[in-house]
């Protein structure tokens with residue numbers, strides 16, 4: 001049995017939950033078992049997880065789970081894992097999943113791959129799973145040999161795939177610990193896809209010269225429906241908010257498309273973005289190191305190139 | 321107040337990563353090692369700031385061989401009062417967590433600090449594991465921490481936002497950007513670091529149930545395709561037809 005914890009921040013699934021269930025279903029097929037999903041707290045349309053391959057969807061409806069606490073969540077998920085006889089427990093590699101994955105591994109006495117990005121392969125002593133290490137500079141293949149193992153799944157590692165139909169939700173109760181962290185408030189920006197989940201990212205660096213010039217970056221992001229990001233010096237000098245800082249010391253992302261504007265491509269910057277599927281670099285310096293990591297490059301002045309690209313995309317979109 | 325700050329040693333951010341012939345071990349030859357930036361800039365500095373304001377002791381802990389003592393002395397130079405080195409090769413996150421938990425179990429630390437992840441294994445695992453071993457609350461990705469008596473007020477980074485929360489001491493925390501600013505050790509710090517206590521502790525037994533069987537380097541990029549800056553229609557066409565991302 002593969003057990004997937006489908007997280008539902010503020011009562012709703014996000015892409016991460018559908019990715020985790022899709023992954024759980026594929027892993028279950030490989031291991032020749034079924035895939036069960038568990039949700040905690042009040043969740044809208046939990047049965048939808050059936051579409052992504054969960055044969056059963058369980059819910060612990062106690063509203064104590066409406067706020068995250070790693071102890072309460074871990075003990076609930078571990079209790080369900082024991083009830084259903086899980087061999088593999090999958091969580092998302094998110095702010096929630098990362099805080100429970102390690103706890104779960106200790107509690108279940110299992111092996112852990114945190115940030116897994118490949119499907120399991122059955123091997124002599126258990127299963128093998130890969131993850132990116134050294135900030136994207138290498139790949140490590142782990143072998144997990146415990147009787148129950150835990151994976152946290154990297155965002156954008158699989159695409160959500162519909163393979164079945166919605167199922168009815170089963171209410172279950174658990175023997176769990178009470179959370180001791182008291183959540184006072186949650187502030188989120190509405191209407192923007194957070195960077196770790198974004199499929200397209202438009203990012204800009206010091207080549208922008210000053211914060212007042214960012215409108216051309218925002219216009220480009222708007223036509224694409226992309227999230228904006230920036231290099232570290234840009235965030236450090238408060239040209240852009242901290243949560244936009246990507247790289248080794250900022251957020252690590254792996255979107256399908258990363259457009260880097262006026263960013264030199266220092267190794268610490270690349271460490272956070274080099275897992276992007278396609279990289280476009282716009283820089284006036286043909287020697288900028290970023291071109292070595294790029295799929296498409298434009299050597300030119302960003303103040304000309306970026307508005308031109310925005311126009312070309314508008315034309316493309318209007319032709320449907 | 322008694323704080324434990326767990327520090328990891330990692331290859332420098334600019335290090336070239338390579339492995340031995342059969343890809344089973346990291347090749348450390350010629351690699352410069354540093355204190356993991358999140359442990360140093362955020363966890364250690366914030367622990368020292370709180371100690372400076374409220375009094376108490378900051379203990380820096382590293383699981384590693386004697387060669388790591390340069391990194392440990394740097395933690396003392398930045399401001400830790402004493403240090404502990406658990407004398408073992410930190411083979412895995414699970415091994416490391418077990419060692420830290422075994423050491424901390426009877427020490428009554430008020431807060432056990434970690435960085436949000438290491439820049440070599442990028443796992444974000446050890447803090448959560450230690451919290452579970454010690455049956456303590458765990459707050460990860462904390463970007464702000466203030467103490468009011470026995471209660472900590474914390475801001476925690478979540479996807480696209482921030483959570484404000486409170487938790488009573490003792491607890492485990494992992495620190496992210498925003499928590500503190502990097503501190504460069506001054507001459508006095510460096511001098512006093514030499515005489516601060518550094519205790520060696522022997523590791524406890526641990527059965528591994530996960531191990532790395534193979535390291536590989538990512539496939540090299542095919543090479544950049546340069547596009548005429550006057551012709552952005554061509555870039556759009558390639559993104560649509562060739563790369564299939566729009």
Ligand SMILES: Cc1cc2nc3c(=O)[nH]c(=O)nc-3n(C[C@H](O)[C@H](O)[C@H](O)COP(=O)(O)OP(=O)(O)OC[C@H]3O[C@@H](n4cnc5c(N)ncnc54)[C@H](O)[C@@H]3O)c2cc1C
Nearest residue numbers: 205206207231232247248249250262263264266268284302
């Ligand atoms: C331990 C450590 C950790 C770090 N972590 C990070 C991190 O997480 N993220 C990060 O980003 N950095 C990080 N850095 C900093 C990193 O080394 C670089 O200094 C930084 O990424 C450079 O930012 P930049 O590319 O915006 O600026 P610059 O390096 O100044 O590059 C600006 C670029 O813009 C181009 N340009 C200028 N004008 C134009 C124009 N009109 N049109 C087109 N192009 C133009 C220039 O050719 C240049 O390539 C870290 C450094 C250290 C030491």
